[in-house]
Amino acid sequence: MPDGERPAHRSTRRDHGAPVDVLAQVRQHALDASESLFAVDPMLGDPLVQRGVDEFVEQVVDALRVIAQLSQQRDPSWAGAEEHRAGSDVQHRATPDVERPGGRDATRRAGSDMDRPRW
Amino acid sequence: MVTTLRGTDPGSVSRLGGLLRTTADALSGDLAALPATSPLAQLATVTADQVDAIGSALQVHAQELAEAAAAYSRLQERAAALGLIVTDWTVSEPFGLIGSDVAARRGVERPQVQAQADRLASRLARGRAQLARHLAQASQQVARASAAAR
Numbered sequence: 001m002p003d004g005e006r007p008a009h010r011s012t013r014r015d016h017g018a019p020v021d022v023l024a025q026v027r028q029h030a031l032d033a034s035e036s037l038f039a040v041d042p043m044l045g046d047p048l049v050q051r052g053v054d055e056f057v058e059q060v061v062d063a064l065r066v067i068a069q070l071s072q073q074r075d076p077s078w079a080g081a082e083e084h085r086a087g088s089d090v091q092h093r094a095t096p097d098v099e100r101p102g103g104r105d106a107t108r109r110a111g112s113d114m115d116r117p118r119w
Numbered sequence: 120m121v122t123t124l125r126g127t128d129p130g131s132v133s134r135l136g137g138l139l140r141t142t143a144d145a146l147s148g149d150l151a152a153l154p155a156t157s158p159l160a161q162l163a164t165v166t167a168d169q170v171d172a173i174g175s176a177l178q179v180h181a182q183e184l185a186e187a188a189a190a191y192s193r194l195q196e197r198a199a200a201l202g203l204i205v206t207d208w209t210v211s212e213p214f215g216l217i218g219s220d221v222a223a224r225r226g227v228e229r230p231q232v233q234a235q236a237d238r239l240a241s242r243l244a245r246g247r248a249q250l251a252r253h254l255a256q257a258s259q260q261v262a263r264a265s266a267a268a269r
Binding site: 022025026029030032033036037040042043044045046048049051052053055056058059060062063064066067070071 | 132135138142145146152162163173251254257261262264265269
């Protein structure tokens with residue numbers, strides 16, 4: 001393997017067991033669900049139920065956004081492509097090797113958790 | 120003709136329940152491919168479970184509202200046949216001159232119809248309170264799962 005090339009780029013499955021397309025799908029489903037829930041403003045007529053539903057939907061939308069974020073973080077290569085396409089402002093952990101003294105291998109030897117599965 | 124109860128909208132409640140269950144279904148479909156112990160999978164599992172449970176509870180509540188509306192209509196019909204009127208679960212006698220025999224009969228029947236109205240209103244209130252508790256618990260569980268996954 002050429003120096004600096006990442007094995008993960010050659011495979012759709014990272015070592016923690018989640019295929020890239022699955023993460024992308026999870027993220028997309030979470031974002032779609034978040035949007036569709038956020039888009040509805042149900043007027044249920046009953047103030048007691050209405051309050052409960054509003055609070056619940058708020059928490060679910062928040063959870064879906066966390067799910068989308070986590071799905072993005074799990075695979076930096078996929079997240080980078082998605083960010084580029086969507087113009088997202090979410091920051092992920094991938095840092096170009098050239099910015100690290102000694103490169104990726106040196107970082108690995110030093111015990112960095114950059115590549116550790118965070119599932 | 121059965122109309123909805125004032126302050127309720129079974130159609131909207133049912134549609135929201137359906138939307139939540141569809142959302143839960145989409146989330147659940149992704150779970151099989153994720154490692155079960157990961158924070159992502161755990162959050163998605165809790166979220167999907169709670170969203171599905173609340174969606175289901177809302178649909179049940181919509182059904183209860185529709186049944187309560189039908190029961191309320193039957194109650195109004197029964198009351199009307201006795202010369203009584205029902206407004207917001209309160210049974211009363213209409214204004215006007217009536218004979219003493221009719222007044223005596225209404226005096227006996229009105230409490231019976233009111234008791235039936237009270238039972239229906241009480242059942243509906245229990246359903247609402249139960250749904251409100253369920254919503255509060257589900258909100259807390261989703262919030263806790265989100266906080267743990269962050």
